[in-house]
Amino acid sequence: MDGLTSIRAVADHFGLPLSTPHYWERRGLVVPHRRSGQRFYDSAQVYRVALIRLWRQSGLMGIDEIAALLSRTENRQDVVDTRMADIDAQLDRLAAARRYLGHLKQCHHGPSLEDCPEFRAGIQVPEPAKH
Structure with missing residues (x-):
């Protein structure tokens, strides 16, 4: 599907409950594409999911810190x-x-x-x- 990966496939691949990428979307950390009411990620968003997961697990960062790092306006x-x-x-x-x-x-x-x-x-x- 045009190089897009379903949210389910991404969540399963990274060992995340499906609720986690949904939460990250609500917080503005990831932006999925929508087709027929379903969420899909392009490669940039898949890498962003991987980056957020890495920061959450190894960097022990909270969502607010991650949001600040991903923000274009924060220092x-x-x-x-x-x-x-x-x-x-x-x-x-x-x-x-x-x-x-x-x-x-x-x-x-x-x-x-x-x-x-x-x-x-x-x-x-x-x-x-x-x-």
């Missing part, structure tokens, strides 16, 4: 810089959690893990109240 660099800073902070938190879990595998403080000196050394606690 894409600001969106990308903000998202990269968020990912870097998340990576730092994950690395700290991984280090602690690695320590936990060998920690000898048993059920009193909160008493572990290495754990306590890495935690800031509030000052006790002065009476």
